[in-house]
Amino acid sequence: MKLGFFPDFKGSDSVLLAADTDGVRALLDAIRSASANLRDSVPVHDIAQVSVQYPALLYVAGIPKAIRSAAAHTFYLDVSGSARLNVEGLLEPLLTATSGHQYFDLMPKHHTLVVSVGEYDSSWWARVDD
Numbered sequence: 001m002k003l004g005f006f007p008d009f010k011g012s013d014s015v016l017l018a019a020d021t022d023g024v025r026a027l028l029d030a031i032r033s034a035s036a037n038l039r040d041s042v043p044v045h046d047i048a049q050v051s052v053q054y055p056a057l058l059y060v061a062g063i064p065k066a067i068r069s070a071a072a073h074t075f076y077l078d079v080s081g082s083a084r085l086n087v088e089g090l091l092e093p094l095l096t097a098t099s100g101h102q103y104f105d106l107m108p109k110h111h112t113l114v115v116s117v118g119e120y121d122s123s124w125w126a127r128v129d130d
Contacts, residue, residue, distance in 0.1 A: 003052030018120040034062035075106040
């Protein structure tokens with residue numbers, strides 16, 4: 001998985017998480033972990049390769065209380081309550097897709113998470129991360 005924060009990406013300030021099937025599974029595991037451990041948020045950036053030029057810290061939060069004040073380039077995916085089922089339901093089709101993406105709102109507001117499969121390969125990342 002590759003992770004980065006890109007201002008004005010596809011029309012909004014976005015965190016891009018480019019993944020393959022294993023990466024989507026890892027994100028789903030992080031969501032389950034955050035839902036099981038309601039005190040702490042789960043750092044997705046620890047299991048991803050973070051862009052050098054466009055760094056981002058991405059956490060999955062099982063409850064809103066786990067969302068802390070966000071420092072620059074720090075973002076939270078809220079999977080509390082019924083939001084978890086919605087997020088999982090949108091991610092699961094990416095497990096079998098050769099190409100596709102889903103968009104999710106991040107906290108703080110006005111930021112978007114783009115989870116992408118098969119659209120941003122290592123040559124794309126090499127161009128933008130140079």
